[in-house]
Every structure is written in C-alpha cells, then in structure tokens.
Amino acid sequence: MALASPPRSTSSRGLGMDTFSxxxxxxxxHRTGGLDVTLSVNGRxxxxxxxxRVTLLDALREHLGLTGxxxxxxxxxxxxxxxxxxxxxxxxxxxxxxxxxxxxITTIEGLAPEEGSLHPMQQAFMDHDAFQCGYCTPGQIxxxxxxxxxxxxxxxxxxxxxxxxxxCRCAAYPNIVAAIKQAxxxxxxxxx
Amino acid sequence: xxPFSYERxxxxxxxxxxxxxxxxxxxxxxxxxLAGGTxxxxxxxxxxxxxxxxxxxxPLAPALSGISVREDGLRLGALTKMSxxxxxxxVIRNYPVLAQSLKLAxxxxxxxxxxxxxxxxxxxxxxxFRDVAWxxxxxxxxxxxxxxxxxNTRKHAILGVSPHCIAAYPGxxxxxxxxLDATVAIAGRDGERTIPFHQLxxxxxxxxxxxxxxxxxxxxxxxxxxxxxxxxxxxxxxxxDRESYEFAVASAAVALDMQGGHVRDARIALGGVAxxxxxxxxxxxxxxxxxxxxxSAKAAAQAAFEPARAQGDNHFKIELGxxxxxxxxxxxxxxxxxx
Numbered sequence: 001m002a003l004a005s006p007p008r009s010t011s012s013r014g015l016g017m018d019t020f021s022x023x024x025x026x027x028x029x030h031r032t033g034g035l036d037v038t039l040s041v042n043g044r045x046x047x048x049x050x051x052x053r054v055t056l057l058d059a060l061r062e063h064l065g066l067t068g069x070x071x072x073x074x075x076x077x078x079x080x081x082x083x084x085x086x087x088x089x090x091x092x093x094x095x096x097x098x099x100x101x102x103x104x105i106t107t108i109e110g111l112a113p114e115e116g117s118l119h120p121m122q123q124a125f126m127d128h129d130a131f132q133c134g135y136c137t138p139g140q141i142x143x144x145x146x147x148x149x150x151x152x153x154x155x156x157x158x159x160x161x162x163x164x165x166x167x168c169r170c171a172a173y174p175n176i177v178a179a180i181k182q183a184x185x186x187x188x189x190x191x192x
Numbered sequence: 193x194x195p196f197s198y199e200r201x202x203x204x205x206x207x208x209x210x211x212x213x214x215x216x217x218x219x220x221x222x223x224x225x226l227a228g229g230t231x232x233x234x235x236x237x238x239x240x241x242x243x244x245x246x247x248x249x250x251p252l253a254p255a256l257s258g259i260s261v262r263e264d265g266l267r268l269g270a271l272t273k274m275s276x277x278x279x280x281x282x283v284i285r286n287y288p289v290l291a292q293s294l295k296l297a298x299x300x301x302x303x304x305x306x307x308x309x310x311x312x313x314x315x316x317x318x319x320x321f322r323d324v325a326w327x328x329x330x331x332x333x334x335x336x337x338x339x340x341x342x343x344n345t346r347k348h349a350i351l352g353v354s355p356h357c358i359a360a361y362p363g364x365x366x367x368x369x370x371x372l373d374a375t376v377a378i379a380g381r382d383g384e385r386t387i388p389f390h391q392l393x394x395x396x397x398x399x400x401x402x403x404x405x406x407x408x409x410x411x412x413x414x415x416x417x418x419x420x421x422x423x424x425x426x427x428x429x430x431x432x433d434r435e436s437y438e439f440a441v442a443s444a445a446v447a448l449d450m451q452g453g454h455v456r457d458a459r460i461a462l463g464g465v466a467x468x469x470x471x472x473x474x475x476x477x478x479x480x481x482x483x484x485x486x487x488s489a490k491a492a493a494q495a496a497f498e499p500a501r502a503q504g505d506n507h508f509k510i511e512l513g514x515x516x517x518x519x520x521x522x523x524x525x526x527x528x529x530x531x
Contacts, residue, residue, distance in 0.1 A: 164436035165299020
C-alpha cells in the first residue's frame with residue numbers, strides 16, 4: 001500500500017502563511033495554512049512551519065532529516081514508526097505533528113546515552129542478530145525499550161504479546177525476543 | 193489527505209461550540225474532534241473521512257482523564273488512555289472484564305495513544321467501508337447501497353444486521369462496559385446528560401450512517417461503572433485469526449453473580465459478530481435461576497444466536513460465536529473470587 005505509492009503532498013515548508021499560536025487559539029483562529037509548530041526532539045527544540053496534515057513521522061523524516069523512524073504502512077499497522085512521546089511508545093504515523101507540540105519526543109537517533117555509544121537495546125539487537133533487512137529495527141528497538149520500562153517484558157509470552165504491534169516481515173522474532181531479554185537484564189541492572 | 197484546519201480546544205464550551213454543526217452522517221461531519229487520532233487519522237489518510245476542521249480536545253485531558261475508584265463503582269475519564277485503564281491494579285482485580293477487553297485490543301503503541309471514549313466510538317473495519325473505490329456503502333454514502341452484501345462477508349456481522357448494512361462493530365471495551373451496566377456522561381450545547389451505555393450505539397436499520405446517539409458537538413466526559421455482585425466474576429474472551437494485535441472474529445464479555453453452581457444473574461455481550469456492542473439478553477434469561485454447566489451454557493449460547501442472520505461467508509460465526517460464549521461462561525463460573 002504505502003510502499004507502492006509515494007506519500008501525498010504533505011510538505012509545506014515556506015508557505016509563509018499567517019502565524020499561528022496554537023496554545024492560545026480560539027475557534028475563530030483556525031487555519032488551513034502553515035502552522036508554526038515547535039517540536040522538542042531528542043532534547044532539542046525545532047521551530048517549523050507545517051501544513052496541518054503533516055504527521056509527526058513526516059516532520060521527523062522530511063523536515064528534520066531524522067530518517068531513523070521508518071515509514072512502513074503509514075496506517076498504524078506495522079510499528080516501524082514507533083517513537084517515544086513523553087517516554088511512552090507511540091506511532092508517529094498516526095500523530096499529527098501539530099498535536100505533538102509541547103511533548104518530549106525521542107527517536108532512535110536520540111536513544112543512545114551519548115554520541116558514538118549504543119543503548120543496551122541497540123547492542124543487544126546486534127549481539128543477537130535480531131534483524132535481517134533492518135527496516136523494522138528502529139521501531140522494534142524503540143518499542144522494546146518502552147516495553148521493558150512498562151514492566152511488560154517479564155516473560156517470553158509477555159514480550160511476544162506486548163511487542164505484537166511491531167511487525168517483522170523477515171520474521172526475526174525469536175532473535176528479537178532474545179535481544180530484549182538481554183537488554184532487560186542490563187537495563188534493570190543499571191537501574192539498581 | 194485532504195486539507196483541513198487544526199486548532200486546539202481552549203475549553204470545553206469552545207470545543208462543543210466549534211463542532212455543533214449539523215450533518216447528515218457522523219462520518220461526514222465537517223468538524224471532528226481529535227483525541228488519540230488512531231481511527232480518525234487512519235480514515236482520513238484513506239479518504240473515508242474528510243473533515244474540514246479538526247478540534248484537538250487533548251488540552252481538555254486534565255479535566256477529562258483519570259481513573260477514580262469509589263465505594264460504589266469506578267469512574268473512567270473519557271480521555272483516559274486505554275493502556276492506563278488496562279494496567280490499573282484496581283481495574284484488573286475488581287473489573288477484570290474491562291482490563292482484559294482493553295489489554296487484548298490493538299497494540300501497546302495504539303493503547304498508549306487511544307482514549308477510552310475514542311475507543312468505544314471507533315469505526316467498523318468493513319473492507320467496503322474502508323475502500324472508497326467501492327461506491328456502494330450506506331455508511332459512507334447514505335442511500336448508495338451495500339457492497340458487502342454481494343461481497344466477501346467473512347468478517348461481517350450476523351446479529352443486528354439490516355438490509356442496508358452488515359458492518360461489524362470492531363471494538364472490545366464496549367462489550368465490557370455493556371455487561372457492567374456502565375453509564376455514559378455527555379456534555380453538549382444544552383448542558384450535561386447521562387445515558388445507559390446501551391443507548392450510545394444505534395442499530396444500522398435504514399440509517400447506518402448514524403452510528404451513535406451523540407449529537408454534533410457532544411463530547412463524552414466519562415464512564416461510570418457501578419460495583420455489583422457480578423463485576424469481579426467477569427471476563428473477556430476474544431477469538432481471532434491471529435493470537436495478538438487483531439480484531440475479534442468472535443468475542444464474549446461475561447459477568448456472573450453465582451451462589452454455588454446457581455446463577456443469580458448473568459450478563460453477556462458479544463463482539464465481532466454484531467453491528468453494535470451486542471447484549472445477549474436471550475442467553476442471560478436462559479441462564480438465570482439455573483445451574484451453570486456445559487449443557488446450560490450451550491443452551492444459552494443457542495439462545496444468544498437464535499436471532500442471527502448469516503449470509504455468504506459468515507455462517508461459521510454462528511458455531512464459533514456459540515463456542516466462544518460457552519467457553520467464556522464456563523471459565524467465568526470456575527473463577528476463584530478471593531475477598
């Protein structure tokens with residue numbers, strides 16, 4: 001579906017439309033043109049002017065150059081676009097960028113504690129060869145980190161159930177479960 | 193996606209006012225509320241919904257979300273996320289059918305996004321409804337006919353169907369609210385009103401485009417679930433084509449008030465098989481006052497599907513739905529309830 005057809009025109013940078021103060025808006029102030037949106041991504045604020053149709057996923061990929069979050073189905077069915085919004089895993093493809101203003105967004109690019117290092121989950125995916133083509137991997141990793149934080153990775157069955165929103169067409173599932181268990185023990189050990 | 197305007201609701205009155213625009217069909221209403229967006233944005237991307245104006249009601253979340261446990265029941269704020277209710281210890285322990293229906297729905301990501309009120313209002317997964325290449329859909333284009341009637345009906349409803357629409361209601365949580373006698377609190381232009389949950393959804397009849405009894409601009413504010421003798425002996429059983437992250441082919445929400453093997457009260461709702469969250473009153477009556485065993489459960493399940501009208505590919509749902517209900521009843525009867 002989405003893979004076969006390019007995304008429709010959602011890019012609207014530089015339309016130069018009226019400025020918009022979403023946090024103070026009244027019903028009379030609605031606009032179909034460019035919205036001034038500030039997104040906080042990986043600890044940095046980005047000021048963008050966006051068409052209201054732009055999803056968080058398109059804002060990340062097309063406007064901020066953060067292409068780690070993947071567009072798989074663009075319909076909320078595959079999980080490849082999973083990012084953290086205020087620490088919870090969300091689907092960026094079903095989130096309007098404008099509605100993400102004021103939230104703290106973390107993408108795969110911002111997961112590692114510092115430049116050049118890897119998050120234990122990233123290392124675990126490599127250690128366990130938890131992918132083949134790798135397209136679903138950023139979403140799997142973001143989802144898996146949240147899954148552990150939620151306390152939903154206690155057993156293999158729990159991991160399978162709570163990771164079911166992330167599809168892997170290469171079917172690397174057994175290795176993904178193994179990677180999550182390794183990272184779980186490290187993440188929980190680190191927490192003390 | 194077609195162009196639309198986006199604004200954040202400053203307050204409840206403003207949101208209600210903005211969306212109080214008459215429309216012949218909910219689906220066609222030019223102003224739509226945005227909560228979790230998991231149904232709305234999906235349907236906008238595939239051009240099924242074409243709102244001109246979105247009113248983001250998430251700024252109202254402080255007033256409209258939260259779970260409060262009271263002596264006489266549970267109050268769930270409309271904008272409470274599905275995941276928050278599914279993981280709440282009191283909901284899990286004392287209202288298991290609610291927690292299970294939520295946990296078994298969608299994926300972890302979607303449950304973090306979707307609100308409880310949005311969940312009960314989610315739209316059918318009927319493939320003919322979701323694909324605008326099919327001209328005939330009485331829900332999308334009132335009066336245009338129903339492509340499903342001549343099409344693949346494996347996933348369609350067998351209860352509550354009409355000659356104009358056989359689209360199945362896809363949700364799970366609604367069946368749980370139904371068996372627990374939940375009420376829905378609604379705010380609108382004329383103030384607040386409360387209705388029993390079973391009055392929220394409308395049978396398709398000859399107006400399948402009108403899916404609920406909500407007027408334009410009305411906002412669900414919360415659900416109240418009374419604590420009753422049957423709330424703890426309750427469960428949700430969901431049968432589907434794959435083990436997780438899938439809609440029900442057949443499901444049953446069951447709540448029982450038992451004394452020994454004797455059924456004082458039975459409350460049953462069915463999912464995956466009906467056009468709306470479906471209360472199986474016939475099955476409840478069949479069980480009340482008797483003992484619950486495999487043969488009485490089977491008799492009740494037969495009564496539940498007595499009004500079923502299968503067509504095309506969905507005849508199997510009668511047997512599957514009955515087997516699902518039998519298992520749910522027997523499982524609920526055998527639950528150990530600790531005080």
